[in-house]
Amino acid sequence: MLIPVFIVLAMSYTREQQWARHAALATFLIAAISDGIDGFVARAYNQKTKLGAVLDPLADKLLLNLAFVFLAVNKEFATPVPYWFPVLILGRDAIIVMGSYLINEYFGPLRVRPRLSGKLTTVLQMASVCAVLLEVHFAYPLLLVTLAVSVVSFFDYVYQGVKQVGSEDMG
Numbered sequence: 001m002l003i004p005v006f007i008v009l010a011m012s013y014t015r016e017q018q019w020a021r022h023a024a025l026a027t028f029l030i031a032a033i034s035d036g037i038d039g040f041v042a043r044a045y046n047q048k049t050k051l052g053a054v055l056d057p058l059a060d061k062l063l064l065n066l067a068f069v070f071l072a073v074n075k076e077f078a079t080p081v082p083y084w085f086p087v088l089i090l091g092r093d094a095i096i097v098m099g100s101y102l103i104n105e106y107f108g109p110l111r112v113r114p115r116l117s118g119k120l121t122t123v124l125q126m127a128s129v130c131a132v133l134l135e136v137h138f139a140y141p142l143l144l145v146t147l148a149v150s151v152v153s154f155f156d157y158v159y160q161g162v163k164q165v166g167s168e169d170m171g
Contacts, residue, residue, distance in 0.1 A: 002031040003063055010070040010133075013077070021077070025133040031063055032126050060122060061097075065090045067129045079132050079139035088147060089125070092154045099161050107165050115160065117153035124149050 009024035039056055042048050068086035071077060104110035124146040131139035 002027050003066055006031065006063075007066060007070050010067070011074055013074055015076055021133055021135070025130065028063075028067060028129055028133065035059060035063070061093050064122070064125045064129065065093060068125075071129065071132050077132055078135035079143075081132060081143065085143060085147065089150060092150055096154065096157050099158065103161055103165060111164060113160075115153065115156055117149070117156040121146070121150045121153040 006024055006027045009020050009027055013020040013024060035056070042052055042056075065086065068081060068089055072081040072083050072086050100110055100112070124142070128139070128142050128146045131142045
């Protein structure tokens with residue numbers, strides 16, 4: 001529910017309206033932290049559901065991908081996000097989702113196991129959004145590190161998917 005609020009704030013930001021950047025950061029942090037708490041509570045109290053297992057990562061991806069898109073569109077930030085950055089991040093996620101769907105559809109039930117590289121990618125992506133919004137001097141190098149880890153994570157997921165397709169126990 002906070003994603004549209006974040007988008008409006010990120011798009012409203014200008015050098016003359018610093019409050020919009022601060023409000024966008026607060027909105028992003030509230031959305032990210034509440035998502036983390038929700039996942040923790042679901043695991044801690046064994047309240048995990050199949051729907052939650054699908055919707056939770058999708059909400060993460062929606063928040064992050066839209067954040068990068070709208071940070072890239074607004075060139076008022078001290079560290080402009082290059083247009084190619086959200087294209088690569090969104091492309092990575094789209095290919096992973098499509099691959100997961102195809103594996104599930106054609107090779108039996110998909111065994112979804114969170115990967116360390118995927119978790120690190122998410123943390124770095126969130127940190128990158130915050131760094132751009134905070135206008136810290138290391139925001140651009142952090143974007144590049146985030147991109148590198150995202151690429152490594154992509155190949156990790158592809159490898160795991162190929163391994164699952166090639167396994168003998170898939171019926």
